[in-house]
Structures are given as C-alpha cells and as structure tokens.
Amino acid sequence: xxxxxxxxxxxxxxxxxxxxxxxxxxxxxxxxxxxxxxxxxxxxxxxxxxxxxxxxxxxxxxxxxxxxxxxxxxxxxxxxxxxxxxxxxxxxxxxxxxxxxxxxxxxxxxxxxxxxxxxxxxxxxxxxxxxxxxxxxxxxxxxxxxxxxxxxxxxxxxxxxxxxxxxxxxxxxxxxxxxxxxxxxxxxxxxxxxxxxxxxxxxxxxxxxxxxxxxxxxxxxxxxxxxxxxxxxxxxxxxxxxxxxxxxxxxxxxxxx
Amino acid sequence: xxxxxxxxxxxxxxxxxxxxxxxxxxxxxxxxxxxxxxxxxxxxxxxxxxxxxxxxxxxxxxxxxxxxxxxxxxxxxxxxxxxxxxxxxxxxxxxxxxxxxxxxxxxxxxxxxxxxxxxxxxxxxxxxxxxxxxxxxxxxxxxxxxxxxxxxxxxxxxxxxxxxxxxxxxxxxxxxxx
Numbered sequence: 001x002x003x004x005x006x007x008x009x010x011x012x013x014x015x016x017x018x019x020x021x022x023x024x025x026x027x028x029x030x031x032x033x034x035x036x037x038x039x040x041x042x043x044x045x046x047x048x049x050x051x052x053x054x055x056x057x058x059x060x061x062x063x064x065x066x067x068x069x070x071x072x073x074x075x076x077x078x079x080x081x082x083x084x085x086x087x088x089x090x091x092x093x094x095x096x097x098x099x100x101x102x103x104x105x106x107x108x109x110x111x112x113x114x115x116x117x118x119x120x121x122x123x124x125x126x127x128x129x130x131x132x133x134x135x136x137x138x139x140x141x142x143x144x145x146x147x148x149x150x151x152x153x154x155x156x157x158x159x160x161x162x163x164x165x166x167x168x169x170x171x172x173x174x175x176x177x178x179x180x181x182x183x184x185x186x187x188x189x190x191x192x193x194x195x196x197x198x199x200x201x202x203x204x205x206x207x208x209x210x211x212x213x214x215x216x217x218x219x220x221x222x223x224x225x226x227x228x229x230x231x232x233x234x235x236x237x238x239x240x241x242x243x244x245x246x247x248x249x250x251x252x253x254x255x256x257x
Numbered sequence: 258x259x260x261x262x263x264x265x266x267x268x269x270x271x272x273x274x275x276x277x278x279x280x281x282x283x284x285x286x287x288x289x290x291x292x293x294x295x296x297x298x299x300x301x302x303x304x305x306x307x308x309x310x311x312x313x314x315x316x317x318x319x320x321x322x323x324x325x326x327x328x329x330x331x332x333x334x335x336x337x338x339x340x341x342x343x344x345x346x347x348x349x350x351x352x353x354x355x356x357x358x359x360x361x362x363x364x365x366x367x368x369x370x371x372x373x374x375x376x377x378x379x380x381x382x383x384x385x386x387x388x389x390x391x392x393x394x395x396x397x398x399x400x401x402x403x404x405x406x407x408x409x410x411x412x413x414x415x416x417x418x419x420x421x422x423x424x425x426x427x428x429x430x431x432x433x434x435x
Contacts, residue, residue: 115283137268145287149294202265
C-alpha cells in the first residue's frame, strides 16, 4: 500500500464511519428527542432559535451527510473530499448546537474529529507527506479534547470538595443489574482511568495510543451502546491515523530498499 | 519517524513554524477544553452555569458557552412531588392505588413527598426529560397539573426550583414557577 492508497483508504474509513454514525444518531437521537422536546413544550426548547430546536432541519442535514459520505467513500475525488470535509464541519457544529438543546453531547467528540478531517483533506491536497508526519500526533489532541474533560467531569463530587468517583454509568446492556456501591466505585474508577489514559494521549507514545484505541472504544461501546455515534468519529480518526502510518512505513521501507 | 520528531512538542513547533491555522485551532481548542475541565471544580461560575443549564434557565448563550461540557457533569437532583391536582373532581377510586404507588409516597401526608426517583435524580438533563417521564404518571393519577420541587445539588451550592407540570392535548408542558 503506497502513500496515496493509504490516504485514500483512510479517507474512506472516515467517510463510512461518518455515514454509519449519522444513521445511528438520526435513528437514536435527533428525531425522537427533538419531537419529545417540542411535544412537552420545554422552556429550554423555547429559549432557543426554533430552527435549531426543531428536529426536521438537523435530520435533513444529517440525511444529506449520510448520502454525501457514501458517495465520497465510493468516489473520493479531491472535490468531493473537500466538499465532504467542509460539510462535515458545518453540519457537526450545527448538530452539536441542536443536540445541546437536548442536553446531550453526542457530537462533542465529533467536533474535534471534524476539525481533524478538514485538516486531513486540506493537507492531503497541498502537502501529503505532512499527513504522516503530523496527522497521527495531531489525532491525539482529538482524544484529549474528547476524553479528558469527560474523565475529569466524573471525578467531581456531589456535596464534598473531596475527589469522589460518582456512582453512575451502569452498563446499558444490563439494565436491571444492581452493582454494589463498592464495586460501582471500582468500575467508575476504571472508566475514569481509561478515559484519562485516552485524554492524556498527547503525552504518551503514539503507537501505544493507536493500538489501545480500538480496544478501549470497543469496550466503551459494550459499556453503553448509545455512545457509538459519539465514539465512531474518534475511532475513525484513530484508525485513519494508523492506516496513514502503516502506508507510509511500507512506502518508506520500499523507498529505502 | 524518530521518537523526538513524533512528540507533541515537536508537533506544536512544526505547526507554529508553518502557521498551520487549522491544526493550531484544533490543538488550542482541545487544550482549552481540558484546562477548563480541570478548573471547573474550583470555579463557582462554572457550577452556577451548569446548574442553570440543567434547570433550563441558562438561555442560548449559556448553552453555547457550555457546549463542550454538555454531558460531562452530572448533578444531583432530588425531586419532590406535590399532590396531583385536577380540575375534573376527585381522583377516581380505581386510580387511587396507582396514584399512591406512582405519584407520591403515602407516608408523607400526601402533601409533598421527597421521592428518590432514582431514574431521574442523576440524569444530566433534568427537568426536561424528567418531566417527560413524570407526565404519564400524572396522567395515571387522573390529574391535569402537578407541582414539583427540584433540589439540585452541585459540588458547592444547592438550588431549589419550583416547577409546574400541565397535561394537555399534546402531551404536557411545564413551567418554571420560581
């Protein structure tokens, strides 16, 4: 796999992950939650511009992103890549605002990922060699922006200035499972350690992070299936970074031979 | 790629020298978010913002300002339910049992009960979704409006909010009384 092939494959991973994640978000969140908000006449919804709160517009935009992602994955021309990246960033920002009206954060990780993909497409068009040099390490800042606040947020106590792990986040796969308090604290400590590890990725060896990322994200998905739309963009950045590194390594090896 | 050129410090130096605005934006925003998350527990204003946001009082700018932290901090909300009120007369006999079971604790003199409501107290988007879950309970009781007191505890301060839930043809709506 030469450099060009690796970059194309990495882009396809991002486009397909975006399509799948958008499908899930469309099904899971945007339409039902938005309609529920309107149905119950929440003052929260009334305080926002209706174009943001109403679920129809974000849903249509997301449908457009799904189609565009699939087309771009099949025919990754430069024009389509550029259009996809810009549309992804704009759509992610718009939908992040919409989802925030629902007090959810599915697109929070997506914001950083969308920025990274914009950088990927732009850099690939002007100086492809920089993708290998800077892309994977830049991806670690996507992980920091996504996971470090999440880990820190779980350490804030309810009523005490002490650092107390909060007992929430039970696995959605086991809805009726009652976990003893002590075990819950241990489980949440593990979650915080895991998210903290990913959040501190800029300080860790790159290959450790890229190898651990799929395992950790898969574990998070098993922990809560509804996290997948938020996790997929981050995972796609990690996988794309790995592909870029692999392709470049092999190309470099071939060149040196 | 050697380890020294692979480090974050080397990356930042390269990005700065090349004036790579897009990458620098990503790095700066990521670092800023991490920094605010670290400072949040010691900044009362962040807690006030979060409390207001979760109580539906933050408004547009407050929500946008807290966008990256939308679901990061889950505050504790204790929900006290009032007696379901109704304009159509007394609660029907067949609904009394369900009403006592679902709407309030009978041992609290049916005035105002502090019900744990475990499914609600730790969600980070109360009262919006919490009220959605309460509307069917109110309907079961045959009432058409009900008061609630939501005691929200942050890590430093506690606030109280009086809400009123109405049932109507479209399902329900709620208002902030005070």
